[in-house]
Amino acid sequence: MENKKENYDKKNQANNSIVGPWKIAWGRFKKNKTAMFGAILFIVIVLAVIFVPIFSRFGLNDFILDQKELPPSAEYWLGTDEQGRDVFTRLFLGGRTSIIVGVIAAGFTVLIGATIGGIAGYYGGYVDNILMRFAEIVYSIPFTPTVITVSGALMWVNSKYKMYLVMFLIGILSWPGLARMVRGQILSLREQEFMQATEILGLSTRSRIVRHLLPNTYAYIIVSATLGMAGAILTEASLSYLGLGVTPPTPTWGNMIERARNSNVFRNMQWLWVPPGVMIMLTVLSINLLGEGLRDAFDPKEIR
């Protein structure tokens, strides 16, 4: 495995062509079968989530009242639920919410983490001290109990906005890890020669941070955003399963499984709770494979 990587790098050097770091990473990523599998699986899931509800014969709120609780059949591929809705369509509609929550929560985490880490690392001194103290405090807040308590306290929030609340909560509690990492990177980067060059060129502070320092941390940011997304999808699922996340009528994979708290559904109607569980697993698995593949591609030194 490692030999292959070395060969690849050597081949590139032998060709004597200039290959950028992104291209090298992509070359490594392409060769990593499990990572490619993860990437393709994730793309398939995203496409299915987008297109299946569009082409489905059933809508979000199509209650077919004389067709309740039917097991899977040719007409209803995954059966129908207690209100006569097609489970197959709902599965992908639910996936939309789950994946959107994951993407935005991870994006939000990156935005806060990279900004705070970038500022702390660049300015150092007391700015760094205050920001990192703040990060430490947020880091010391126990994640699961706090998320559960806050969504419980805000149970009166309309179902429509619950989704945003969950994203916000995940984002606001999970940035410190990334901020620390970005800060550490920037602390060492800013001492390097190319930063002296930017100073000599008289570039503005903003341009120095955004255009010259942060791009050097993109690899780390992308990896942690991907893995963070997997975590956010799992968190949303657990919260919705506990009845404290996104609430019906908005479907998500988590609140579809929540039905199985009813023991009749759990014992006799597996088509209602097994498919969403499997979908969560496949989605998170694909993202994790993708994320680990990206990490290996960006940082071949890491032993695996």
Place this chain on the structure above:
Amino acid sequence: MIPVMLVISMVIFLIMELMPGDPVQAYLGVGSGVSVEQQQALKEQLGLDGNRVERYLNWLGRTVRGDFGKSILQKAPVADIIGTSVWNTFLLNIVGMFFSFAIAIPVGIKSAVNKYSHFDNFWTIFSLVGVSMPSFFFAMILIFFVGIPLGLPLTLMRDPMMVVRGYPSLWAEIVDVGRHMIMPLIVLVISSLASLTRYVRNSVLEVINQDYIRTARSKGLSEKTVIYKHAFRNALLPIVTLLGSYIPALFGGSLILETIFKWPGIGNTLHSAIFKQDTSLVMAINIFYAMLMLAGNLLADISYALVDPRVKVS
């Protein structure tokens, strides 16, 4: 640590202020026919009068003195409710942690020593799937395919009939609790193994390529001595620090399990207290979790210094 705790207490207090409903009404029940004056008196007694800052300081003062107030719905002192449920959670988590580490350490070492063997590949796939599977879904699958067919107890910690009648002996009690523990324990151990085996493997791998391991081998030491005495001791460093941060994570993770298996622990108590809007109980449990988190971090620092002589406690 104290400033961190102060900030967290403020956050917890503010969260609870967002909760709707009047706790006094919840305490009295609907249509209690209690006069407004009496309600006001009760409000003062429960420390719910005054403005936000006053209430915060009031609550903080009582909390610091160890007075967590009364559970509004269970009508028992919060400290007592937490006291019993914390032990149930500890029991489940300590046993779970013991099995997780007892399995993960040998598995991790073996995976690292025989890198890319079938054994290693099996555990790689195991941990990938394990990390990607929501624990509650795994619990449900396990209940469906193992718990129900084998007739294992699926909820609670003790057989209610036995509790009413009283246990004939201590041994009978241990057996009963043990039987109830099997299902949550399997889920807990398997889901923590997923990340733990990887962690041990990677920290052993990092050590195994060091020069001193080569020296140990070239001295002619047996492979067993090299791995367990020279490699593992050094790999222990990151594992021990993990232990500290692992405790709060474990408690957070078991929160969801407790609600599935109705294990009478702190997580389950928090979950039901949230739904019943039992404010003082929710606040006290959150304080407990925050303290646990800080204790875990402190433990990690101390154990780091204990294991690594290069680190000095300042």
